[in-house]
Amino acid sequence: MPSDTNHFEVKPHRGLTEQTYVAVLEALEHNRPRLGPLIGDLHPADVADLLERLPRDKRGEVLQAIPFEHLGEVVAELEEGVKENVLQLLGPEEVRVAISELESDDAADLAQSVEDAGDATGPDAEDLLTDRQQKHLLEYPADVAGGLMQLEVVTALPTQTVGEVLEYLRDGEDYLPNNPGTIFVVNSHRKLLGTVSLNRLVKAPFTIALQEMMRREPLTIADDAPQNEAVTIFEKYDIHNLAVVNKRFELLGRITIDDVLDVVLAENHRQQARAAGLMEGSDLFAPVTQTMRHRLPWLVVNLGTAILAASVIALFENSIAKLTTLAVLMPIVASMGGNATTQTQTVIIRGLALGQITPQNAWALFRKEFLSGGYIGTVLALTMALGCWLLYGNRMLALVIALATLANHFIAAFGGWVTPLVLKRFNYDPAVATSVITTTFTDVGGFFAFLGLATLLLL
């Protein structure tokens, strides 16, 4: 190799460094004109990062320093909560220009966000898009394959040669997507026949026809299939592009792996958030009133279940009056059951998400969980019985806590197994609603078993 290539300067990309962040804060306080150059040097994704970290009252000025041609990309990269806030800070004309510079899927998403963020007098998503096809994208709900698809694809006929396709890619720069990635081979009715990845295309001889080398039985997804199905296909088959087809197997568009990665990471968060009863977006600095509105409903639901558990205790107030130690020990029985049921349900929810649980193996799984619950419950029951006996010298109390603990572990195994399956059966997301149900099971079950057995055997 010629050594004169070594004079090239090596410049790594640094992203949004702590240093830059502090410099921006300083510029905002003391030196506004510095802001422009600082922001102009950043990648749009880094500017989005910066906006997310800034408290709300400082975002407006940073927005005005963003170069015109980057605005769309910056806004598209923002987390939901922050995006909403930023769209309110931007003028309608700025938003329109930002959208016009994006590819079909990002443009449709952003137009929808604008509509959602605005009030009744704000613009409709449709009015923000000019192209007929883009409007069509708005018809898909966000959680189906069609809602994730991009219209920019490269298609070719099966009789075309590798050389012809490469030439077409080189000449037709204007209408082509930024990342062709995969060539979709279709017939004249746009029915999908096969796929050829760009990786294989560049390695193939020029004269070969696509029909000789295309992957037949191409991987596809229906436009109305749930988004999770697309994720599963990408995960399983290690592909980079997935064809979206209609009922007649005609090619509508494609889903790209970078969008899938974004969906997974966002879905990730959404599930964690929803499991905790958070309906808010990811703006750390959402106003307190909004935070309250988003968090209170879940706490009220939990207040209901807590009152239910408390009413079980109320049934046994007389027993507690006779032996107050029962009040001391009862939360232990309930809480151990709660932790055990969380373990079981986590395994089941995961198995359901991966499609590993079928009608054929659900019972085998129940047997396994019930058995483990029994063994684990026995170990813990004996531990607690021993502790009680040593501490209180009361053998009957030790027997009661042991039996109640064991019983509650069976309840935990059953609840952790049955709840996600039933929720799934009725099309609720098990990741969201399972916990509140199963811990109600183990709270009510734990209190009832312990206080009930104590009343029968001890008092």
Added chain:
Amino acid sequence: MPSDTNHFEVKPHRGLTEQTYVAVLEALEHNRPRLGPLIGDLHPADVADLLERLPRDKRGEVLQAIPFEHLGEVVAELEEGVKENVLQLLGPEEVRVAISELESDDAADLAQSVEDAGDATGPDAEDLLTDRQQKHLLEYPADVAGGLMQLEVVTALPTQTVGEVLEYLRDGEDYLPNNPGTIFVVNSHRKLLGTVSLNRLVKAPFTIALQEMMRREPLTIADDAPQNEAVTIFEKYDIHNLAVVNKRFELLGRITIDDVLDVVLAENHRQQARAAGLMEGSDLFAPVTQTMRHRLPWLVVNLGTAILAASVIALFENSIAKLTTLAVLMPIVASMGGNATTQTQTVIIRGLALGQITPQNAWALFRKEFLSGGYIGTVLALTMALGCWLLYGNRMLALVIALATLANHFIAAFGGWVTPLVLKRFNYDPAVATSVITTTFTDVGGFFAFLGLATLLLL
């Protein structure tokens, strides 16, 4: 377009259908010879799926029906727990052959799995790999960028033209990766100067030199950087390949987006599992003894915290003896605090994972969470006070439950904010350990506040 392309048959890929799964089960029971053709028709990823769904005693026979050349890919696709089981079922020679057919990163991973699954007399990972470079991959821990990297990359000099690179790709089929994806432009010392995506390469005129079109300031990651950093870079910049470099900025390999997607989905599960105290892999049908060994430690930790909370109650046994209603109401106060702290910590953990929380904004965040906690606590406190007053007609009891609830919501906000920050500060994963700490806060705090105030004000 010529209409003679329409005679092509359209054949969608179907994956592992319910029908195929049932057919496999039937073949296993009644018709062993059917198994070969059934398995042979499936994509390796679908065979992996099949193995995951089958109870352990049926996996051996399916393994023997897998075509030789697919075995490596099938095993590499399996979930951890199932992979371990399958490696024990395979003979050492079969494992060696399976590994030899994989690309560098998958081969290294699988060799490591074999070593981990075996006992002391089993093979070392090193012995299973032949190539010197592959052994080098084993030195990286699984959770750093180097552990995720693939050695197969396409490099070129900055002075080479688009035409030269395309010709090189077409001719050098043997040594080239399956998915070149990105051309890494390096100098003669293999220092990274820039990158050109294959997408841009095929659209560029033949005579342009790479230095004219390459992305300068290329995105890179250090080989010893944590894996999560790679995920963040892929998410932010929507790239498909990331260069892995050493301290001297020399190119070592690359990380591909499909591997990142797999990592995210696996990490996803690992975090959910660890948060529930599950140390097991994802084998639904792990033996009961293994399940016990994996789940009990967490339950024992929780037994400890439950006893701690119970000992707070024990302090106030006299008060409970005087007014047993306290035993009925105390779990409500504790449980509401537990739910509120889960909401706060979910927001903080997410913010930390995204790098949105900095020393500069952590206090602003605390103010916000403390304020929300106060408002939400006030609403719930008033609700419960009203309920108590109506139910028990005891105004002092209503006051006590209101004050205790409010206090516990402040504790919840503080605990949910401080715990993840402190864990992160000391390099523990906040997603795993936060919950057990914060709910101990709110249990202990709730019982203490409620019973303590009741003792002071009521009795």
